[in-house]
Amino acid sequence: MEAKMINLKVNGMPISVPEGTTVLDAAKSIGIKIPTLCYLRDINAIGACRICVVEVKGARSLVASCVFPVSEGMEVVTNSNKVLDSRKTTLELLLSDHDKNCLGCVRSQSCELQELSNEYNCNPQRFSGKAIDYPLDLSTPYLIRDNNKCILCRRCIAACDKYQSVSVIGANARGFDTHIGCAFERDLADVPCVGCGQCINVCPTGALREKEEIDDVLAAIADPKKYVIAATAPAVRIGLGEEFGSPVGSNVEGKMVAAIRRLGVKQVFDVDFTADLTILEEGTEFLGRVQNGGVLPMITSCSPAWIKFIEHNFPDQIPNLSTCKSPQQMYGAIAKTYFAEKMGIDPKDMYVVSIMPCTAKKFEKTRGNQSAAGVPDIDAVLTTRELARLIKRQGILFNDLPEEKFDAPFGIGSGAGLLFGVTGGVMEAALRTVVEVLTGNEAGPVDFTEVRGMEDIKEATYNVAGMDVKVAVTSGLANARKIMESIKRGECDYHFIEIMSCPGGCINGGGQPIKTAYERNNTDIKAKRATAVYDTDKKMPLRKSHNNPAVKQLYKEFLGEPNSHKAHKILHTKYGARKNY
Amino acid sequence: MAEIKLTKVPFEGTAEQESKLRQELASIKTWEGNLMPALQAAQGIYGYLPIEVQKIVAEELVLPLEKIFGTVTFYSQFTLNPRGKFLVSVCLGTACYVKGAGDVFDASKKKLGISDGECTTDRKFSLVSTRCIGCCGLAPVMTVNEHVYGKLVADDVSGILDTYIKA
Numbered sequence: 001m002e003a004k005m006i007n008l009k010v011n012g013m014p015i016s017v018p019e020g021t022t023v024l025d026a027a028k029s030i031g032i033k034i035p036t037l038c039y040l041r042d043i044n045a046i047g048a049c050r051i052c053v054v055e056v057k058g059a060r061s062l063v064a065s066c067v068f069p070v071s072e073g074m075e076v077v078t079n080s081n082k083v084l085d086s087r088k089t090t091l092e093l094l095l096s097d098h099d100k101n102c103l104g105c106v107r108s109q110s111c112e113l114q115e116l117s118n119e120y121n122c123n124p125q126r127f128s129g130k131a132i133d134y135p136l137d138l139s140t141p142y143l144i145r146d147n148n149k150c151i152l153c154r155r156c157i158a159a160c161d162k163y164q165s166v167s168v169i170g171a172n173a174r175g176f177d178t179h180i181g182c183a184f185e186r187d188l189a190d191v192p193c194v195g196c197g198q199c200i201n202v203c204p205t206g207a208l209r210e211k212e213e214i215d216d217v218l219a220a221i222a223d224p225k226k227y228v229i230a231a232t233a234p235a236v237r238i239g240l241g242e243e244f245g246s247p248v249g250s251n252v253e254g255k256m257v258a259a260i261r262r263l264g265v266k267q268v269f270d271v272d273f274t275a276d277l278t279i280l281e282e283g284t285e286f287l288g289r290v291q292n293g294g295v296l297p298m299i300t301s302c303s304p305a306w307i308k309f310i311e312h313n314f315p316d317q318i319p320n321l322s323t324c325k326s327p328q329q330m331y332g333a334i335a336k337t338y339f340a341e342k343m344g345i346d347p348k349d350m351y352v353v354s355i356m357p358c359t360a361k362k363f364e365k366t367r368g369n370q371s372a373a374g375v376p377d378i379d380a381v382l383t384t385r386e387l388a389r390l391i392k393r394q395g396i397l398f399n400d401l402p403e404e405k406f407d408a409p410f411g412i413g414s415g416a417g418l419l420f421g422v423t424g425g426v427m428e429a430a431l432r433t434v435v436e437v438l439t440g441n442e443a444g445p446v447d448f449t450e451v452r453g454m455e456d457i458k459e460a461t462y463n464v465a466g467m468d469v470k471v472a473v474t475s476g477l478a479n480a481r482k483i484m485e486s487i488k489r490g491e492c493d494y495h496f497i498e499i500m501s502c503p504g505g506c507i508n509g510g511g512q513p514i515k516t517a518y519e520r521n522n523t524d525i526k527a528k529r530a531t532a533v534y535d536t537d538k539k540m541p542l543r544k545s546h547n548n549p550a551v552k553q554l555y556k557e558f559l560g561e562p563n564s565h566k567a568h569k570i571l572h573t574k575y576g577a578r579k580n581y
Numbered sequence: 582m583a584e585i586k587l588t589k590v591p592f593e594g595t596a597e598q599e600s601k602l603r604q605e606l607a608s609i610k611t612w613e614g615n616l617m618p619a620l621q622a623a624q625g626i627y628g629y630l631p632i633e634v635q636k637i638v639a640e641e642l643v644l645p646l647e648k649i650f651g652t653v654t655f656y657s658q659f660t661l662n663p664r665g666k667f668l669v670s671v672c673l674g675t676a677c678y679v680k681g682a683g684d685v686f687d688a689s690k691k692k693l694g695i696s697d698g699e700c701t702t703d704r705k706f707s708l709v710s711t712r713c714i715g716c717c718g719l720a721p722v723m724t725v726n727e728h729v730y731g732k733l734v735a736d737d738v739s740g741i742l743d744t745y746i747k748a
Contacts, residue, residue, distance in 0.1 A: 161645070167645035167647060167648065168645070168647055169647060170645075170647040170648055170650070170651040171651050171655075172585060172650065172651050172654045173585055173654045173655070174654070174655045174656075174657075182647055183632075183635075183645075183646040183647040183649070183650040184587055184632055184646075184650060185585055185587065191647075581632065581636060581646055
């Protein structure tokens, strides 16, 4: 049934929009942007910040357009002096107790409060009075909470609760004392926070940011005793360009490699390579479980926030997890064993940098059972954003760089490896290999489109060599929780499940370039970035992990067979239940 | 920033209290808007809302603990601290304050080793600052349960509290 149309006037212009539309969206439909701070489509419509106020004829006071539905005959003014003055005063009140050390703030020029204050010609000193002074939460290896820059928009709370069902942050106390925190004022490290970083991505200011490791990396590069190598995750090349002005969904692999090389690292490798390696290990593990009556469904283990989530919330289901280390950890493990041996370098002197679209990877590198060579597999993790900052700080003119290629031997990745960056990608990569192994048909299918797309939970059944393999794919931990609960109730007969923590997968990871609420609300960022992944994969000559010549060589020279004793020692890990409160 | 005061008093909840709470929550949780009545019921049983009690509420109502804690710290009707056997109230109303109640309050804090709103770990004393209690002629005034002590100086506090410590 078609929605009933409502006629109204916005700034004197007559328009007709479907019933239920908010004033905010009605104005947008005729090219008028009403500013917002707290509003995030689908997850945070609370009318709290009062920036989106407009005049509605007959209304007692200004109304919050993000939650105010249109009605027949309504007359809206979005830009009167009364409206503009109100917004300006609200901004100046927000600024009155805001930490205004903007010059060195990591979010300077991507801060929504700064942008609006500038647009409204605000005087940050207009209101003086009591100032807030909160200690920083530095308890985790991945995130810094700085409540002195918080404007209490509650977007982080919504992301944590609605996207992830992790729900460890909220508003504590009341009035001037209101602050975002955890239950019983605990640090983030003492609550079941999973480190996904989605709160950072939605924060309008610098109140949430990753814990930077840039200085550690620069110190290692400057240390003549250290042999520094770096590698990038699939999704980094898809996001990085946005920090240098490229449109959303640009693959800047060549320039990215050139830029990292100019930082002074010895080699630039591709985590797509160890994604391929993961497929061989995980695919073999899956076939083993199917053939030997092992624990099913098997669930992927690439996403460290997901691993921490299951350890906190579903400890009984830990045996369902694949024992494979993530591609990041496999990269570090292989670098410090096989590669160090080959190059005659003491693993202690090798410094392995991993560049990730992810904040949880900073936690993952500190986990136990992640030290194949007796030293931690990974030394430093930089997010996509940190890489961009580092490139800028080093004076590297990103857009002027030539396109360069990754180094041997870990510079070859297949299209399947690249797919690890997007929801459904690990499943599709695994299917490309598993189906060929089971059927022996080299000309078997490459595209498994049923597991692609941004739906919450995707299901498919593939008949492989006479056996029906039932798979499920989801992203966003709120969706993962739904799947886990149905497994617990015994309602699922899946064989293989892919779970990525961040909605849409790593392309939308907590370490990716930050998009304003306006961009998030009005463009499908996840879908655009995903398209870049699939378009690249389509054009690649090498699209199946098991055909990766570098992976084949690694097994031949070093590991033997997938799931061999040596492979288990180096490439697999363990998990354990974690306490909640 | 006003600090949220978390108690250090060891939890002494009994199995009877827990089963009573779970029983009450069994019906409350079916209501729309169940959190406030649930917390009121819990505080009615335990007298305060420590983490052990909030965890029971979270579990029964299937809500995140932070959601419970945020609500508890928003409303002044809820307390995170138990009440001691003796409630020491120091009036910080205008008349008492100008006659030196601030020093009396500081002396009380020092003597008991707790701050405003807290309870000693032996559950003997709670300390609160209050506004005018209506006997300004006796300023500065302190009460211990129903006993009123007036025209105090800071040095009086130790002796008065000693009588309760020995009690």
